[in-house]
Amino acid sequence: MEATVARTGTEGKTWGGGNEPLKASYGKMMMWFFILSDALTFSGFLAAYGFSRFKFADIWPIADEVFNHFPFLHGVDAPMYYVALMTFILIFSSVTMVLAVDAGHQLKKAKVTFYMFLTIIGGVIFLGSQAWEWSNFISGEYGAVTTTGGNILQIVDAEGERVALEEIAIEEASVRREHEDNVGLWFESGEGLPSYSIEEVKAGFAANENLLIRTGVLGENGEKVILSRQESLAKLNNEATGVVEGANLEHNEYGPPLFADFFFFITGFHGFHVFSGVILNIIIFLNVIVGTYERRGSYEMVEKVGLYWHFVDLVWVFVFTFFYLV
Amino acid sequence: MAQDSTAHHHDSNSKRIWSVFIILSIVTIVEVILGILKPEFLVDNNLVNMSLLNWIFIVLTLYKAYYIAWSFMHLEQEAKWLRRVIVWTALFLVIYLIFILLNEGFYIYQVYKEGYVAWDF
Numbered sequence: 001m002e003a004t005v006a007r008t009g010t011e012g013k014t015w016g017g018g019n020e021p022l023k024a025s026y027g028k029m030m031m032w033f034f035i036l037s038d039a040l041t042f043s044g045f046l047a048a049y050g051f052s053r054f055k056f057a058d059i060w061p062i063a064d065e066v067f068n069h070f071p072f073l074h075g076v077d078a079p080m081y082y083v084a085l086m087t088f089i090l091i092f093s094s095v096t097m098v099l100a101v102d103a104g105h106q107l108k109k110a111k112v113t114f115y116m117f118l119t120i121i122g123g124v125i126f127l128g129s130q131a132w133e134w135s136n137f138i139s140g141e142y143g144a145v146t147t148t149g150g151n152i153l154q155i156v157d158a159e160g161e162r163v164a165l166e167e168i169a170i171e172e173a174s175v176r177r178e179h180e181d182n183v184g185l186w187f188e189s190g191e192g193l194p195s196y197s198i199e200e201v202k203a204g205f206a207a208n209e210n211l212l213i214r215t216g217v218l219g220e221n222g223e224k225v226i227l228s229r230q231e232s233l234a235k236l237n238n239e240a241t242g243v244v245e246g247a248n249l250e251h252n253e254y255g256p257p258l259f260a261d262f263f264f265f266i267t268g269f270h271g272f273h274v275f276s277g278v279i280l281n282i283i284i285f286l287n288v289i290v291g292t293y294e295r296r297g298s299y300e301m302v303e304k305v306g307l308y309w310h311f312v313d314l315v316w317v318f319v320f321t322f323f324y325l326v
Numbered sequence: 327m328a329q330d331s332t333a334h335h336h337d338s339n340s341k342r343i344w345s346v347f348i349i350l351s352i353v354t355i356v357e358v359i360l361g362i363l364k365p366e367f368l369v370d371n372n373l374v375n376m377s378l379l380n381w382i383f384i385v386l387t388l389y390k391a392y393y394i395a396w397s398f399m400h401l402e403q404e405a406k407w408l409r410r411v412i413v414w415t416a417l418f419l420v421i422y423l424i425f426i427l428l429n430e431g432f433y434i435y436q437v438y439k440e441g442y443v444a445w446d447f
Contacts, residue, residue: 022408029408036412043420047427054431055438064361084358088351095347098398102339149447217446222369239447303400310398314391321387325361326380 031304035311038273042315045269046322049262059151059216061255062224063324069136083324086129087316090274093122094313097281101306104299109288112302116285119309123278130271137263140246143194144253145201147239152255154214155205160226163211165243168204169196194243201243205236216255263323270319273312280305346397353386375432 012018022029053060064079071082100115143165145153155163176197179190205211213232219225227235244253252260284305293299360368360379368379396402401409438445 022405022411024404024408032408032412036416039416040419043416043423047420047423050424051427051431054428055434057432057435058439080358080361084354087354091347091350091354094394094398095343098343099340101400102343106338147447149445151446307399310394313398314394317387317390317394321357321383325357325383 025300027300027304028307031307035307038311039315042266042269042318045262045266046318049266049322052256052258052262056256056258058218059255060218061216061259062218066137066254067133067324069133071132080324082129082133083320086126086133087320089122089126089129090313090316093119093126094310096122097306097309101299101303104293104302107294107297107299109291109294112288112293112299113285116281116288116302120278120281120285123274123281123309127271127274127278130267130274134264134267137260138246138248140244140253142253143196143243143245145198145236145240146242146244146251147235148241149239150257152216152244152253153235153240154216154224154253155201156212156214156226158210158212160212160214162214165196165201165245168208168211169200170204170207171196171200172203174200194245196243198240198243202236202240206233266319266323270312270315273315277305277309277312280308342397346393349393350390353390357383357386 010018020026024032067083068077068079069082070076070078096115096118100112100119103111103115141164142154142162145155147153155165155168157163174197176193178193179188181187181189209229211232212229213227213235215225215227215235217225244251246253247260247263249261249264250257254260284301287293287301288299293301360382364379368382369377371378373381395413401412437443
């Protein structure tokens with residue numbers, strides 16, 4: 001290191017970088033300014049989410065019904081638990097990070113190494129949890145029917161319990177066929193067909209007297225409005241145009257596609273931050289092991305990357321509130 | 327040089343760190359319990375267009391954010407003006423953004439609801 005730096009004789013003086021405005025080193029202050037600008041980016045995302053939610057206040061999905069899975073508890077309605085677990089994992093990795101910074105202040109290399117290692121493990125577990133959450137969200141559970149106006153109709157039984165499309169659809173000999181690029185323009189291929197056609201779902205719905213349609217509209221009591229059998233049949237036959245299974249950027253079986261879009265963008269952007277945080281942590285971790293900071297006599301790099309890591313935790317606290325709680 | 331000065335001045339903060347961890351955990355647990363139970367009197371009573379339950383969630387979130395920023399990110403140990411540069415800038419812009427966007431969202435909601443825009447067909 002030393003060999004590459006030209007000695008100018010101004011070390012420690014103002015022109016040699018010795019002046020520390022606001023008593024913060026250059027690196028630390030720049031990290032804070034980066035965090036501030038990044039915080040504003042996330043605020044933009046979350047405020048836009050709020051905008052869309054206010055706009056579609058009556059047809060927004062209920063988060064507890066969307067995110068109600070827990071590993072190894074298949075079919076059990078477990079809202080909140082999984083995301084609460086993810087929150088704890090991230091808070092705990094924040095704690096180990098701050099313990100690493102604390103050990104760094106005391107120049108205890110072994111302790112810094114150990115706590116950095118725990119922090120990295122926590123970050124990796126969080127990323128894995130998020131992947132699991134995404135895969136549940138993308139594959140969906142029950143499937144739904146979409147209308148001309150782009151709204152979602154879900155199917156429930158007499159007790160109001162959701163019924164999956166595969167339980168009711170009556171399969172018929174179908175001429176449906178996925179569009180491939182060898183039968184038309186070479187640069188266009190189809191999106192993939194849903195498991196059932198809308199006709200099959202309609203036939204199945206008509207055949208079972210117990211089934212009702214649940215609209216996306218929130219009623220007075222905060223629950224989605226369920227139509228009577230008569231209304232359900234009319235709605236399904238007149239307005240239903242297609243089948244939706246799971247969620248992607250254009251279709252969403254839980255409600256307005258915007259809900260899925262914001263879910264992917266906000267948790268995805270946050271997940272990307274966690275990912276880059278883990279990479280940065282690994283780099284710093286390796287530097288700690290080879291003793292770079294030991295020789296430098298200062299563990300400030302651990303502190304700087306720690307700031308970033310806590311920021312990621314801070315953002316998650318807000319995402320948790322506005323996506324899952326409110 | 328730096329070695330002796332830092333080694334002597336920094337006592338371990340681990341007690342404070344663990345107590346903040348406990349506070350954050352308790353607040354998160356309270357949030358989750360409230361989110362699962364959804365007590366009726368909190369859901370039904372509104373304050374400025376939002377249910378009391380949601381206000382509680384937001385206040386608890388800001389409480390957690392305060393502890394993360396002040397304790398974990400060491401803002402309490404930074405110079406007063408560095409803290410202000412960061413916190414005031416963010417607060418001002420975020421509050422402004424939220425006000426503008428939520429207001430506009432609510433306006434569009436009313437147009438959908440009371441105006442002549444068909445959305446359910």
